[in-house]
Amino acid sequence: DLWKMRIEQYFLMTDYSLWEVILNGDSPGPTSLVEGVAQPVAPTTVKQKLARKNELKACETLLMALPDKHQLKFNSHKDTKSLMEAIEKCFGGNTETKKVQKTLLKQQFENFFGSNSESLDQIHDML
Numbered sequence: 001d002l003w004k005m006r007i008e009q010y011f012l013m014t015d016y017s018l019w020e021v022i023l024n025g026d027s028p029g030p031t032s033l034v035e036g037v038a039q040p041v042a043p044t045t046v047k048q049k050l051a052r053k054n055e056l057k058a059c060e061t062l063l064m065a066l067p068d069k070h071q072l073k074f075n076s077h078k079d080t081k082s083l084m085e086a087i088e089k090c091f092g093g094n095t096e097t098k099k100v101q102k103t104l105l106k107q108q109f110e111n112f113f114g115s116n117s118e119s120l121d122q123i124h125d126m127l
Contacts (some may be wrong), residue, residue: 002090002101007065019057022080059083 022119058080066074066087073090077083 002104003065004088010065011061015057018054018061021030021054021058022062022084024081053081062087 008019011022054057059077062080062083063071063074070090075085075087
């Protein structure tokens with residue numbers, strides 16, 4: 001959840017429409033039937049090109065947010081929605097991540113609670 005909040009904040013500051021693409025997925029790419037088999041077709045309208053551009057940009061941004069050692073593991077996902085789900089599955093339910101989040105919350109609480117009784121210099125030294 002912490003990672004998701006951070007990446008959402010990043011998208012809020014840069015381009016929120018990309019965050020909507022990640023959550024909802026963008027419109028599927030155009031296809032045509034050739035001998036009963038659906039074949040992908042290159043986008044032709046401005047709206048289709050913009051949707052594809054947003055999809056690629058969102059995927060690239062999510063991949064850049066990952067540590068280098070995990071890049072290849074997630075590179076096979078073709079759309080942002082499945083990529084985000086895979087990232088959440090890999091990093092979201094990790095017990096180690098939850099421990100880190102709990103520790104950070106405890107430290108924040110202690111820093112906040114200590115601010116009532118300590119001077120600013122003592123708080124600064126503690127940080």
